[in-house]
Amino acid sequence: MSILLIGAQVGLIYGPLALGIYFALNILSLPDLTLEGSFGIGGASTAVALVAGLDPATALLLGILGGAIAGLITGLLHVYLRMNVLLAGILMTTAAWSISLAIMGAGNISLLSQATIFTWVEGLGFSGQWAAIIVGALASGLVALVLIWFLHTNYGLSMRASGLNIQTARSFGIRTEARQIVGLIIANGLAAASGALVVQSQGFMDVSIQTGVIVVGLAALMIGMSVFKTPKIIPSILGVLLGILVYRVVVTIALKLGLPPYFVKLVTALVVFGIIAVRANGLGLIAIPGTKAAKKNARERLEYLENDRVVNIT
Amino acid sequence: MRVSASNIWRMIVSSTSPETALEVRDCVKRFKGFGRNEFVIAADSINLAITSGTIVALVGSNGSGKSTLMSMIAGSQLPDSGRIIVAGEDVTEQPSWQRTGKVALVRQNPEHNVFSALTIVENFALAEAGQARRFNLKRAAGQRVRDLARDTLAQFSMGLEDRLDQLAGTLSGGQRQAVSVAMATSRNPALLLLDEHVSALDPTRARVVMEQTEAIVRQRSIATLMVTHDMGHALKHSDRLILMHRGRIAMDLSEKEKAGMGVPDLLARFEKLTGETLPDSAVLARAS
Numbered sequence: 308m309s310i311l312l313i314g315a316q317v318g319l320i321y322g323p324l325a326l327g328i329y330f331a332l333n334i335l336s337l338p339d340l341t342l343e344g345s346f347g348i349g350g351a352s353t354a355v356a357l358v359a360g361l362d363p364a365t366a367l368l369l370g371i372l373g374g375a376i377a378g379l380i381t382g383l384l385h386v387y388l389r390m391n392v393l394l395a396g397i398l399m400t401t402a403a404w405s406i407s408l409a410i411m412g413a414g415n416i417s418l419l420s421q422a423t424i425f426t427w428v429e430g431l432g433f434s435g436q437w438a439a440i441i442v443g444a445l446a447s448g449l450v451a452l453v454l455i456w457f458l459h460t461n462y463g464l465s466m467r468a469s470g471l472n473i474q475t476a477r478s479f480g481i482r483t484e485a486r487q488i489v490g491l492i493i494a495n496g497l498a499a500a501s502g503a504l505v506v507q508s509q510g511f512m513d514v515s516i517q518t519g520v521i522v523v524g525l526a527a528l529m530i531g532m533s534v535f536k537t538p539k540i541i542p543s544i545l546g547v548l549l550g551i552l553v554y555r556v557v558v559t560i561a562l563k564l565g566l567p568p569y570f571v572k573l574v575t576a577l578v579v580f581g582i583i584a585v586r587a588n589g590l591g592l593i594a595i596p597g598t599k600a601a602k603k604n605a606r607e608r609l610e611y612l613e614n615d616r617v618v619n620i621t
Numbered sequence: 622m623r624v625s626a627s628n629i630w631r632m633i634v635s636s637t638s639p640e641t642a643l644e645v646r647d648c649v650k651r652f653k654g655f656g657r658n659e660f661v662i663a664a665d666s667i668n669l670a671i672t673s674g675t676i677v678a679l680v681g682s683n684g685s686g687k688s689t690l691m692s693m694i695a696g697s698q699l700p701d702s703g704r705i706i707v708a709g710e711d712v713t714e715q716p717s718w719q720r721t722g723k724v725a726l727v728r729q730n731p732e733h734n735v736f737s738a739l740t741i742v743e744n745f746a747l748a749e750a751g752q753a754r755r756f757n758l759k760r761a762a763g764q765r766v767r768d769l770a771r772d773t774l775a776q777f778s779m780g781l782e783d784r785l786d787q788l789a790g791t792l793s794g795g796q797r798q799a800v801s802v803a804m805a806t807s808r809n810p811a812l813l814l815l816d817e818h819v820s821a822l823d824p825t826r827a828r829v830v831m832e833q834t835e836a837i838v839r840q841r842s843i844a845t846l847m848v849t850h851d852m853g854h855a856l857k858h859s860d861r862l863i864l865m866h867r868g869r870i871a872m873d874l875s876e877k878e879k880a881g882m883g884v885p886d887l888l889a890r891f892e893k894l895t896g897e898t899l900p901d902s903a904v905l906a907r908a909s
């Protein structure tokens with residue numbers, strides 16, 4: 308039980324990030340790494356806003372705005388400079404490190420004396436742990452509901468279409484480049500929301516919080532997509548939120564078992580590897596050579612290799 | 622079946638003064654070959670005008686430039702030079718997404734015509750919103766779109782109207798092509814382009830989809846340019862037959878000129894004109 312609570316406490320505030328990654332990767336089919344930088348920019352903006360004396364909600368909104376601008380720039384790089392999104396995202400994330408430092412004006416900012424959304428909720432009579440769970444659940448739930456609504460509107464549907472097949476979408480009258488830019492703004496705004504929440508929750512901002520954070524969302528996405536294998540929106544979004552909880556519980560258990568904290572990122576990577584391996588290979592991965600399952604797996608691997616394509620991003 | 626005001630208007634107009642649905646003027650399209658200064662001329666100064674409400678068959682060997690011509694009209698490829706005018710409007714500079722209200726293209730591969738990961742009714746909602754380019758924040762796939770989808774799909778008698786909430790990916794190729802034609806024609810385009818839209822289907826299904834396509838197009842009086850490898854169909858079910866060869870229009874037969882012509886006559890004429898043989902799906906089917 309306490310493991311579940313710790314998982315929810317630490318995990319749920321990463322819900323918007325995971326949904327942002329879902330939005331970029333699954334809805335738009337854009338492998339946007341800017342999300343990682345936006346997480347940092349969101350944290351930096353919210354920290355500076357809090358220090359400047361703004362209230363926590365406004366500080367959160369400013370954080371989201373920072374991420375949204377980063378997404379906008381990536382979208383413009385993609386559409387107007389005709390730059391591959393993967394490449395644009397790598398460059399943007401590198402730049403975001405400096406931008407975060409420039410926003411902060413220092414390597415880290417302590418928020419111990421500032422009110423945050425979490426201290427607000429604690430003021431209502433909740434413990435620190437429950438405040439974190441409530442804020443995380445509200446943020447994730449709200450984002451999930453809005454996304455579910457949005458993706459079933461005409462505009463949202465046109466965004467899904469743009470991520471499925473650009474040529475077909477355009478022949479349906481959809482200006483796909485506009486959808487990509489708007490989509491990247493949304494996805495990065497969500498990543499920044501998580502960054503801002505994490506900073507408010509831990510009470511300090513350090514520029515290194517962005518490093519590798521995309522893998523956390525990726526882990527949630529992979530777990531979620533393995534639970535419900537469907538292109539439908541509602542189960543996918545619920546799956547991603549479930550994924551973030553499962554992932555955090557796994558990490559919590561690993562830490563409880565005595566794993567040193569610096570191994571958390573290794574565990575994260577292993578979780579993602581494991582899920583992808585199981586998803587792609589099923590039980591064929593551990594099948595005894597010569598059995599039916601092993602042969603099926605071998606045939607599927609051959610099919611994968613035959614259909615493999617190179618992607619030139621330059 | 623619903624008859625919209627614009628449809629009636631088009632019928633009246635086309636019965637009194639034949640207006641032009643499509644005009645292609647001196648369109649040239651070159652593709653870069655592998656050599657340094659090597660070019661493939663896919664469209665070599667094409668001129669073509671199509672009257673509203675007529676069905677024009679387009680035939681020609683593989684690589685003769687039929688798909689390139691279709692893509693240039695739909696806007697997914699831009700001509701190197703020349704103009705494209707649809708229903709009196711010069712669309713040459715318009716991106717494909719701006720032409721959707723005027724031109725509808727159904728391609729050979731069903732994957733390129735419908736979104737498999739969306740439901741049938743969601744596909745219709747997109748087609749509906751795209752027609753007016755009104756992608757707003759209202760719920761897609763509402764009752765109006767459902768009714769429209771049900772009515773248009775019922776015309777194909779394939780039971781598709783009862784499967785509105787299934788993913789389009791669960792449909793067979795023929796069913797997806799039927800959905801594509803239903804979506805394309807429900808938009809009442811000034812011009813419908815069919816690029817071998819039944820050639821990936823087995824002969825029976827191909828005939829069902831083809832016949833129903835023609836029935837809808839005739840009923841709504843939509844100007845249609847259709848690429849086919851079925852010479853018999855091209856001769857019998859069109860108002861005019863155009864033959865392309867090496868990026869040029871090599872033969873243009875009016876209704877009168879092709880009347881009484883059989884497939885062998887057509888193939889012989891093509892051979893005499895170009896010195897090459899023309900692949901006919903019926904001949905190919907018999908040979909295999």
Ligand SMILES: Nc1ncnc2c1ncn2[C@@H]1O[C@H](COP(=O)(O)OP(=O)(O)O)[C@@H](O)[C@H]1O
Pocket residue numbers: 652653661662663681682683684685686687688689690
């Ligand atoms: N995207 C492209 N790049 C290079 N060459 C192309 C491209 N599209 C078509 N071609 C060439 O243009 C010519 C006409 O092709 P196409 O219009 O597809 O013919 P058809 O549809 O009549 O079979 C062919 O020689 C083809 O190889």
Ligand SMILES: [Mg+2]
Pocket residue numbers: 687688689
């Ligand atoms: Mg072709």
